[in-house]
Amino acid sequence: MAISGVLNRLSSTLPTLANSEARIARWILENPRQLVDLTVKDLAHITGSSQAAVIRLCKSIQVSGYQGLKVSVVADIAREERPTGSRFLEIDPNTPLSSSIQSLKRHTIMGINRTLNDMRESDIDRMVQHLKQARWIVAYGIGASAVVVKDFQQKLWRLGLPVFCTEDFHIMATIVGQLTKDDIFMAVSYSGETAEVLELTQLAHKRGAFVTVLTRFDRKNPLARLADLPIYIYAYEASPRIGASSSLISSLTAMSALLFALANTFAESAQAKLSDTLDAVRSHRVTLPSSDTPDGEI
Amino acid sequence: MAISGVLNRLSSTLPTLANSEARIARWILENPRQLVDLTVKDLAHITGSSQAAVIRLCKSIQVSGYQGLKVSVVADIAREERPTGSRFLEIDPNTPLSSSIQSLKRHTIMGINRTLNDMRESDIDRMVQHLKQARWIVAYGIGASAVVVKDFQQKLWRLGLPVFCTEDFHIMATIVGQLTKDDIFMAVSYSGETAEVLELTQLAHKRGAFVTVLTRFDRKNPLARLADLPIYIYAYEASPRIGASSSLISSLTAMSALLFALANTFAESAQAKLSDTLDAVRSHRVTLPSSDTPDGEI
DNA sequence: AATAAGCTGAAATAAAAATTCATGCGAAGT
DNA sequence: ACTTCGCATGAATTTTTATTTCAGCTTATT
Numbered sequence: 001m002a003i004s005g006v007l008n009r010l011s012s013t014l015p016t017l018a019n020s021e022a023r024i025a026r027w028i029l030e031n032p033r034q035l036v037d038l039t040v041k042d043l044a045h046i047t048g049s050s051q052a053a054v055i056r057l058c059k060s061i062q063v064s065g066y067q068g069l070k071v072s073v074v075a076d077i078a079r080e081e082r083p084t085g086s087r088f089l090e091i092d093p094n095t096p097l098s099s100s101i102q103s104l105k106r107h108t109i110m111g112i113n114r115t116l117n118d119m120r121e122s123d124i125d126r127m128v129q130h131l132k133q134a135r136w137i138v139a140y141g142i143g144a145s146a147v148v149v150k151d152f153q154q155k156l157w158r159l160g161l162p163v164f165c166t167e168d169f170h171i172m173a174t175i176v177g178q179l180t181k182d183d184i185f186m187a188v189s190y191s192g193e194t195a196e197v198l199e200l201t202q203l204a205h206k207r208g209a210f211v212t213v214l215t216r217f218d219r220k221n222p223l224a225r226l227a228d229l230p231i232y233i234y235a236y237e238a239s240p241r242i243g244a245s246s247s248l249i250s251s252l253t254a255m256s257a258l259l260f261a262l263a264n265t266f267a268e269s270a271q272a273k274l275s276d277t278l279d280a281v282r283s284h285r286v287t288l289p290s291s292d293t294p295d296g297e298i
Numbered sequence: 299m300a301i302s303g304v305l306n307r308l309s310s311t312l313p314t315l316a317n318s319e320a321r322i323a324r325w326i327l328e329n330p331r332q333l334v335d336l337t338v339k340d341l342a343h344i345t346g347s348s349q350a351a352v353i354r355l356c357k358s359i360q361v362s363g364y365q366g367l368k369v370s371v372v373a374d375i376a377r378e379e380r381p382t383g384s385r386f387l388e389i390d391p392n393t394p395l396s397s398s399i400q401s402l403k404r405h406t407i408m409g410i411n412r413t414l415n416d417m418r419e420s421d422i423d424r425m426v427q428h429l430k431q432a433r434w435i436v437a438y439g440i441g442a443s444a445v446v447v448k449d450f451q452q453k454l455w456r457l458g459l460p461v462f463c464t465e466d467f468h469i470m471a472t473i474v475g476q477l478t479k480d481d482i483f484m485a486v487s488y489s490g491e492t493a494e495v496l497e498l499t500q501l502a503h504k505r506g507a508f509v510t511v512l513t514r515f516d517r518k519n520p521l522a523r524l525a526d527l528p529i530y531i532y533a534y535e536a537s538p539r540i541g542a543s544s545s546l547i548s549s550l551t552a553m554s555a556l557l558f559a560l561a562n563t564f565a566e567s568a569q570a571k572l573s574d575t576l577d578a579v580r581s582h583r584v585t586l587p588s589s590d591t592p593d594g595e596i
Numbered sequence: 597a598a599t600a601a602g603c604t605g606a607a608a609t610a611a612a613a614a615t616t617c618a619t620g621c622g623a624a625g626t
Numbered sequence: 627a628c629t630t631c632g633c634a635t636g637a638a639t640t641t642t643t644a645t646t647t648c649a650g651c652t653t654a655t656t
Binding site: 036037067070071074075076077078079098100101104105108109112113116119121124125143144146147150151154245248249252253255256257260261264 | 334362365368369372373374375376377395396398399402403406407410411414417419441442444445448449452543546547550551553554555558559562
């Protein structure tokens with residue numbers, strides 16, 4: 001937590017970086033340990049670029065500056081987490097199933113790790129504050145992201161928070177058009193490029209609501225640019241990635257972390273509320289309350 | 299000296315340090331995390347000493363300079379951040395957030411591992427055969443499990459398979475009442491005790507449909523008993539487990555594995571179908587097809 | 597062909613780190 | 627009691643490092 005995840009960011013931003021910056025990023029990914037002893041000038045020289053390019057790279061991956069980069073890379077190394085394996089899962093009938101499933105597992109776990117490592121405690125706190133104080137919490141995502149939103153809604157309801165969501169664009173537009181600065185709008189879209197989501201996020205922004213988004217890290221990600229507080233999701237999957245749900249799972253995990261922090265802040269009453277809602281649900285269970293079934297899941 | 303053990307060095311050198319340096323060392327030992335954002339001047343000011351003193355301290359503990367100090371401290375912190383924590387996630391305001399999140403991560407990953415490790419290849423194959431041959435695939439889950447079902451549906455649709463699902467019990471009852479031995483009924487319920495799900499699963503079973511369930515492993519699990527082919531989900535979470543989505547994520551992962559295997563069996567046409575559906579979705583993207591955005595996610 | 601958009605590194609500026617050095621203080625020697 | 631020495635200290639300076647600016651250049655766009 002706290003300071004970290006820069007290697008993730010480097011590799012996920014790599015494709016959209018300008019040449020000079022990409023060259024530097026690649027070098028760092030290959031020789032992260034050596035970075036510690038280099039100055040901006042050294043690094044520029046080694047990678048055959050300029051000091052300006054190094055600084056631009058720092059901005060691109062959104063760290064505070066060259067020192068910030070160094071410090072983050074060191075933290076990443078110290079945590080020693082560099083996963084192995086190929087970047088993408090591919091559909092290939094010749095791959096034996098068991099090894100496909102192994103990759104599936106590895107990729108999913110990698111996504112979870114990176115997503116959680118990249119979340120800043122201060123961001124989580126800010127988010128929690130806003131969630132608690134919001135007059136309305138409005139969440140929007142369509143397609144696969146709708147699943148994430150739905151889960152979010154269910155969990156906030158359990159805590160008694162005023163959250164609203166629907167996949168219906170028109171209904172949502174009506175709602176978003178009425179948002180004020182006392183409300184939160186949360187957009188979910190891994191690509192950050194879904195037209196409907198962008199449109200409503202823009203509207204929410206214009207209305208002055210606090211805008212938060214769950215999306216992939218990319219400097220050019222248009223959705224992230226609209227956010228007061230973006231939360232970045234890391235996922236690894238096949239190009240035509242049927243089956244794999246890495247981005248979905250990473251998103252759910254990020255939400256979990258948020259909700260967990262939220263529940264922490266009003267632990268006493270949270271316990272009570274949860275008991276209430278669970279009791280309500282339990283009456284639809286077949287077995288008795290004495291069952292050893294873990295609560296809260298259906 | 300590489301990167302390491304500087305906090306130790308600081309405390310062991312402390313007794314022999316000059317006053318001004320000792321004051322700085324003590325401050326660092328007390329607030330190591332804050333050091334990251336400070337310059338020499340800042341630190342000198344905070345500790346009421348001078349820049350020269352800070353530099354002297356660096357020399358005293360034999361690091362290369364102020365940047366070296368910073369980097370080493372960060373590495374130390376990062377290393378200490380190793381996950382800790384108990385078997386269960388609890389809502390407890392006293393647990394520091396970062397360690398809660400470490401547990402969250404560990405628990406989630408544990409669930410994924412166990413779930414995937416427990417899946418038998420022969421079961422997956424059988425499942426895939428049935429999915430391909432089914433006249434209708436009907437999936438049912440409510441509450442949190444509805445999220446899983448919805449994801450399943452979206453993915454099967456992309457492959458052009460005839461899947462139907464709704465959370466509405468009555469509609470679902472109407473459908474299930476018409477199932478035949480040529481259909482698949484898939485029930486999702488982590489507890490295996492949800493009344494609605496059990497009732498419809500019973501009905502599907504009676505109608506002779508092939509019944510498969512996603513549920514937790516338990517000898518007495520009533521849902522599992524009704525299944526022709528049960529798939530077991532493993533999850534680890536706190537008792538009142540707001541926030542954590544371990545069972546949800548494990549379920550999604552199991553589904554992923556199934557779908558992945560399924561897509562593998564008709565790789566050629568799967569590729570084509572996927573391209574078609576992705577093209578359809580892409581027209582709602584803001585950017586052009588040349589975008590580097592990974593496909594298939596919204 | 598004209599224009600815009602955006603990379604790029606050289607050079608200038610700003611900021612930070614490291615050194616130098618005059619000062620002061622206390623202990624040891626006379 | 628007074629000098630001398632050793633060394634701790636921070637103000638001021640120098641050196642190094644990071645960051646910004648900008649003009650030229652490439653590459654798409656119309």
